[in-house]
Amino acid sequence: MIRVGINGYGTIGKRVADAVTAQPDMELVGVAKTRPNFEADTAARKGYPLYAAIPDRAGAFDAAGIRIAGEVTELVGASDVIVDTCPSGIGAQNRAMYEAYQTPAIFQGGEDADVADGSFVARANYDSVRDLEYVRVVSCNTTGLSRLLAPLREEYGVRKARATLVRRGGDPGQSDRGPINDILPDPVEIPSHHGPDVKTIFPELDIxxxxxxxxxxxxxxxxxxxxxxxxxxxxEVRELLEAESRLFLIPEEADIDGAGKLKEYALDAGRPRGDLWENCIWGRSISVERGDLYLFQAIHQESDVVPENVDAIRALCSDVDADESIARTDESMGVGFESRF
Amino acid sequence: MIRVGINGYGTIGKRVADAVTAQPDMELVGVAKTRPNFEADTAARKGYPLYAAIPDRAGAFDAAGIRIAGEVTELVGASDVIVDTCPSGIGAQNRAMYEAYQTPAIFQGGEDADVADGSFVARANYDSVRDLEYVRVVSCNTTGLSRLLAPLREEYGVRKARATLVRRGGDPGQSDRGPINDILPDPVEIPSHHGPDVKTIFPELDIxxxxxxxxxxxxxxxxxxxxxxxxxxxxEVRELLEAESRLFLIPEEADIDGAGKLKEYALDAGRPRGDLWENCIWGRSISVERGDLYLFQAIHQESDVVPENVDAIRALCSDVDADESIARTDESMGVGFESRF
Structure with missing residues (x-):
């Protein structure tokens, strides 16, 4: 059993905690949280041991009636690996703590690439991180692009990739974000940072x-x-992509025109939080002319990296190979929509 | 004086009416409208002769206290040229009426290309429509792409153009349109119809x-x-584009991040309805690497075709050449932001 600690229990952390709990070869040691908010309350109700991420805040948890198992350093010491899902930038500050306890760690895509010794997407470069101790699971968008490009590169070769990322302004709970009624170039500079980030996975790629x-x-x-x-x-491209467990090719008869119906489909299917772990690709959008492929894909920013974090844990802490890890993760989480149609 | 009639007094029609009124070489014969709504009220207050677009609706105008100058056929008969700004599809139905009165007509981009004998963007193909009687001013998006591509083609040659059009769901007044909180591939099919539409202007273009x-x-x-x-x-690209009167290169110091500030800038400048007749291109977004140019441009769907309609009138009904027409239109309407900085 791989003993997993999770530092940070927000959008990604809470999902990774549930996913780790579902793995037969992993044990959730606990989760660390800074404040006793609604998410801490849920963690407590689920019985996840809760650690105070900031020492002098333990009193606030007491006041909220939430029992604390200890401080974050204890969680780090007791874990074989830490998944750091703290807000962007905090992970980099935490690395010294993980090093002090000689605990390997997995960071998230909000951190700069140099927070870790390698970047990770299970389908693309699982083996490349196996000897490392500090790994970064890339961002939702980079994960989505890499998953799509991996089979295309292997099967056809990629001369050049171009992507326009129309990003949601904020997550459903981020009520302080915008824009309202506007379409902003963001960043205004081109190319955006996403291309270089994909190159942390495929260094030779022109994107x-x-x-x-x-x-x-x-x-x-x-x-x-x-x-x-x-x-x-x-x-042919459609068939190639359809064979990938983390690419969901939306069939025309599903009558799904956007993210609203995708989420509703996931919720109807009983998925936790209506999560869509797969790239959601409109099958009908796939077009190729003289080697020029076009398509639309929707990426669920809150959840597509969750199975990647689970695989990253195995890549760092086990001998399980990529195919086996992906299969175990998919099976235990329920990744893959194909069989439902 | 060119006698201009406008059939349809909605988003485009009302703007073209104002623009025609501002031209020293044109006279507005009148505008035709189906219903005595708020726009008809404004037309009446401006003193524009109002014609009933549908014969048996004249009574409705009477009831609303709006005086009618006659029926649309009288407007067509009294005009040297009709600008048809009726909703998509109605223009095609109207062509027979214009032919019956031997009145040349200008249609809008909501119609199929075959509604007319040629498609038009002043900067791109003014001369090509001069012997025609029925011309279509292309849609706002096609106009925006053509204006940008014209100087690039002339100066550098274009091997291939690709554009992702992130479109507003509806105009500010179209309260029955969506989406709400979603990003829809629309159309799902790729390439979208916009590329072929640009080819009505540049038949040889690969887009x-x-x-x-x-x-x-x-x-x-x-x-x-x-x-x-x-x-x-x-x-060099920046300088090339800056020299075009209908391309506004947003300077970095303007601190404009999206359509909201662009509109506010236009309203502050006292422009009618806050219209932005120019392509609004983020200067900072312009990047070129090995001949691969990227940029962001915002297109005001309600107004960018208005100066094009004015130029199309001159192309059909006068000997004025392209440069002179564009200059007159720009001068009379106030097109061009450059001098304000």
Whole structure:
């Protein structure tokens, strides 16, 4: 059993905690949290041992009637690996603590690439991080692009990739974010940082990305163009992508036009929090002409990296190989929509 | 004096009426409207002769206390040219009426290309429509792309253009449109119809476009990639585009991050309805690497075609050449932001 501690219990942390709990080869040591908010309350109700992420705040948990198992350093000391899901930038500050306890750690994509010794997407580069102690699971958008590009690179070769990332302004709970009724170039500079981030996974890849921000909260939408080195048909590309467990090809008959219906489909299916762990690709959008592939994919910013974190744990702390880890993660979490149709 | 009639007095019609009134070489014969709504009220207050677009509705105008000058056929008969700004599809039905009165007509981009004998963007193909009687001013998005591509084609040559069009869900007054809190591939099929529409202006151009629809009402946003045949610097491209009167290069110091501030800038400048007749291009977004140009531009769907309609009138009904017409239109309407900085 791999003993997993989670430092940070927000959008990603709480999902990783549930996913780790579902793994037969992992044990959740506990989760660390800074404040006794609604998420801490849920953790307590689920019976997850709760550690105070900031020492002198333990009193606040007491006041809220939430029992604390200890301080975050105890969690770090008791774990084989820490998944750091703290807000962007805090992970980098935490690395020294993990090093002091000689505990390997997995950081998130909000951190700069140099927070860790390697970046990770299970389908793309699982083996490359196996000897490392500090690894970064890349951001939701980078994960989504990498998962799509991995099979395309292997099967056809990629000459150049271009993506326009139309990003949700904030998560559903981030009520202080914008924009309202506007479409912002974000960042205004081109290429955006997303392209270079994908290159932490595929260093040789030629990719340019542009970002925008719009008044939506549910998912990101990518308009993707990939100039391939060979010239498959759209149908061949569709079949290639359909075979990938973390790519969901939305069938035309599903009558799904956007993130709203995708989320509703996931909720109807009983998925936790209505999560969509897969890239959601409109099958009908896939078009290829003279090696120029285009498609639309929606990316659930809150959850697509969750199975990646589970696989990263195995890559760092076990001998399980990539295919086996992905299969175990998918099976235990319920990743993959194909069989439902 | 060119006698101009306008059939349809909605978003585009009312703006074209004002723009025609501002031209020293044009006379507004009148405008035709189906219903005595708030726009008809404004037309009456401005003293524009109002014609009933549907014969048996004249009584409704009487009831609303709005005086009618006659029926639309009288307007068509009394005009040298009709600008048809009726809702999409109605223009095609109207063509027979214009033919019956041997009155040339200008249609809008909501109509199929075959409604007319040629499509029009002043900067791109003014001369090509001069012997025609029926011309279509292309849509706001096609106009915006064509204006941008015209100087790039002339100066550098264009190998391939790609654009992701993130479109406003509806105009500010279209309260029955969506989406709310979603990002929709729209159309899901790729390439979208916008690329072929640009080819009505540049038949030889290789262009692919993708469309999305988002919860915003103010302007469209284009993420544009143009693979050029030569390799200018970003600064050279910036200077080239800055010299175009209908391209507004948003300077960094203006501190404009989206459509909201663009509109506010136009309103502060006292522009009618806060209109932005120019493509609004973020100067800072312009980047070029090995002939691959990227930029963001915002397109005001309600107004960018208005100066084009004015120029189309001159192309059909006068000997004025393209440069002179564009200059007159710009001068009389106040197109061009450059001098304000």
């Amino acid at each position: 340019d990305t542009m970002g925008m921000k719009v008044p939506a909260t549910m998912m990101h939408m990518h308009g993707v163009n990939v100039t391939l080195e060979s010239e498959p048909t759209a149908e | 692919d476009t993708m469309g999305m629809k988002v919860p915003a009402t103010m302007m469209h946003m284009h993420g544009v990639n143009v693979t050029l045949e030569s390799e200018p610097t970003a600064e």
